C-alpha cells in the first residue's frame with residue numbers, strides 16, 4: 001500500500017537508545033513545540049492551568065493527578081498534546097478552498113495535523129472536489145436525513161475516541177440507543193478491552209485496583225508491556241517516589257526503553273544537574289508476545305518456593321477464604337513445559353527466578369501494563385495469569401498492591417463507564433429505560449472490527465466519529481479506507497484535520513468542536529466537563545482559553561443538537577436543557593451510573609471523587625460466586641517461521657496515538673523520519689540486511705500478504721526474532737480478522753513479517 005510521503009521520508013539513525021528519560025531536553029522540546037504553536041504568553045497561560053484543580057484536564061493519557069499539584073503539573077508529552085490543541089494555526093474555509101480533497105490525500109499525517117484548528121462546520125458534497133462551509137442546522141438536518149433513510153438504526157456506527165468527556169459520552173450513547181442501535185465501538189476496543197474482559201472475569205470489575213498513593217507505597221512494581229517514558233510520563237514521578245522509598249522495579253519489555261531505566265526529573269536538582277533516579281532493578285527483555293509464558297513460569301516458581309517454605313509466599317488465608325481454582329492451577333503449573341516456556345518468553349529460568357524472588361520477597365506488589373500486553377491473540381489469558389500471580393501472593397485488595405492497567409487516553413475509561421460499549425449489560429439498559437422512558441435496544445452492537453466489516457459489507461452506511469482518527473487508528477488500513485469510502489456519509493467531530501477527513505463516504509461532514517483547553521459557554525453559563533482517569537478518580541475540567549473560533553460547538557452541544565434534529569421528542573430526553581446546563585445531564589447520570597450519586601456536588605471538591613472498586617475498597621469480588629478466580633491458561637505464543645520476524649507496532653516519542661507532533665524519536669536515536677523498522681543486529685546479519693538498508697515490510701497472515709513500502713532498517717537492541725515500527729504507518733499490516741480471543745482487539749503487537757529489499761519503481 002503506497003502511503004503519502006513515503007518517498008520523502010528521510011529517517012536517520014543517530015545512535016544507540018538513550019538510558020534515561022525526561023531531564024532538561026524534555027523541558028526544552030516541550031517549550032520549543034509549545035512556543036512554536038502558541039507563542040510565549042499563550043504558552044504560559046495554557047500550561048500553568050494544565051492539570052490544575054481549577055484548570056483543565058490534559059487531553060493526553062489518563063495518568064492521575066496527585067493531591068498536591070506542582071506548579072508545572074504536566075509532562076513533555078502533555079505539553080505537546082495541549083500545544084497541538086491550543087495552536088494559533090487555523091484551518092478555515094479559505095484553507096479548504098485552497099486544498100482539494102485530492103491534494104489533502106497526498107499530504108502526510110504530520111502535515112495534516114499541523115494545519116491548525118478547524119473553524120467552521122464543513123461539508124464535502126457528493127462528487128465535490130473541495131469541502132465547503134455549511135451551517136450547523138443544515139449539517140444536523142443532513143445527518144438526520146441520512147439516519148432516517150437507513151433501513152435499520154443498525155445501519156449507523158457511532159464511534160468514540162477516548163478524549164470525549166463523560167457528559168458528551170453519556171449523551172452520545174443515549175442518542176444512539178434512543179435512535180435504536182448499540183453500534184457504539186470505541187478506542188477501548190483497540191487498547192484495554194482485554195484488561196476489562198480478564199479482570200471482570202477474575203475479580204468482578206474490569207478496572208485497575210490501585211491508586212496513585214498505592215504506586216508510591218508499593219515495594220515491588222512490575223512494569224510490563226508499557227513504555228511510560230513516552231506514553232504516561234508522569235508515572236515516572238510516582239516510580240521515582242516509590243524507588244526512593246525502597247521499592248524494586250522489574251521492567252518487562254522487548255525494548256530497553258529509556259523511561260524504564262532512569263528518570264531525570266526536571267523538577268528536582270538530581271534530575272537537572274545529577275544522574276536522576278535509576279528505575280528498573282531488573283530488566284527482562286521478553287520476546288514480543290512472551291508475557292504469558294513468563295507469568296506462567298513465574299507462578300510455577302512461586303509455587304515451588306511456597307512448597308519449599310509453606311506460608312511464606314502464598315497468602316493461604318486469602319486463597320482459602322476468598323479465591324477459587326487453586327488445585328486446578330497447581331496441577332497446570334506442575335505440568336509446565338520449561339523448554340517451551342523459555343523459548344516462547346525468550347528468557348532463561350535464572351532470569352525468571354530473579355523476578356520470582358523479588359515478588360516473593362515483596363509485601364506490596366503491583367503489576368502495571370499497557371498495549372504491549374493487550375494487543376495480542378492471547379492477551380486475556382496473559383492478564384488472567386498476571387492476576388494469578390497477585391492472587392496467589394495476596395496482592396489484591398490491600399494498600400500498595402494490585403492490578404494497574406494504565407490507560408492511554410484521558411477519558412477512555414470514563415467513556416466506557418458512561419455506557420460507550422456495544423455490549424452494555426441489561427441492568428444498565430434497564431436503568432436507561434426507567435430514567436428516560438424509552439426501550440433501548442438489547443442486541444449487542446458492533447465493536448470496532450465488526451463496524452469495519454459492516455461498512456465493508458454494505459450493511460452500515462453512516463459513520464459518525466466522536467473525535468479520534470478512525471481511518472488510521474484501526475487495523476488493515478486498505479480495508480478500512482475501502483469500507484469508509486463505501487458509506488453514504490462520514491461525520492467527524494474534530495478539533496483538527498487528520499486522515500479520517502480525507503478518507504470519506506459518498507459525502508462527508510466535519511463538525512468542529514471545542515477543545516479541552518477552551519471555555520465552554522452555554523445558555524446556562526460557563527460549563528465544566530468531567531473525566532475519569534486510570535485509577536477511577538472522576539474530576540472536573542474547566543476550559544480557560546477563548547474558543548479557536550466562534551463557530552465551534554462543544555461535543556455535548558453537538559450531540560444534543562443532532563438529537564433534536566434526528567429524534568422524535570421523548571419527555572425524558574431533555575436535549576435542550578442538557579445542552580444549556582450540563583449539571584442537569586449529570587443529575588441523570590447519577591441516576592443511571594453506579595458510583596455517581598451526588599455527582600454535581602462531589603465534582604466541586606478539589607480533585608473530585610473516586611469511584612467504588614470492591615476488591616480495592618473491601619477485598620470483595622462482584623463475581624457470580626463472590627470469589628476471586630484463579631485461572632488455568634494454556635501456554636500459547638505466536639509461531640514465527642524461519643526468516644520471519646514478529647513485529648510490534650508502537651509510538652515514537654513525538655507522537656500521541658495517530659497525532660504526529662514531530663518526526664523525531666530521541667529516546668531511540670531516530671530523527672527526521674518515521675518509516676523505520678528496528679531489528680536486532682544478530683537478526684539483521686542472519687537475514688542478510690544491514691543498518692540503513694531500505695526494505696519493504698511484508699505481513700503474512702493466513703496466506704494473505706500485506707505490504708508497507710520503503711522502511712529504513714535500524715539496527716536496534718530489541719529482543720531476538722522481534723521487530724518494531726511505528727503506527728499508523730504499519731497498521732496497514734495488521735489483518736482485520738486477527739483479533740484477541742475474548743477481546744476482539746486487533747493484534748497490533750504481534751504481526752509476522754518478512755523484510756524484502758525495496759525496489760524503487
Ligand code: SF4
Pocket residue numbers: 051058059060061062063073074075076077078079081231232233234235
Ligand atoms: S502524564 Fe499523561 S495526563 Fe499527565 S501530563 Fe503527561 S500526557 Fe498528560
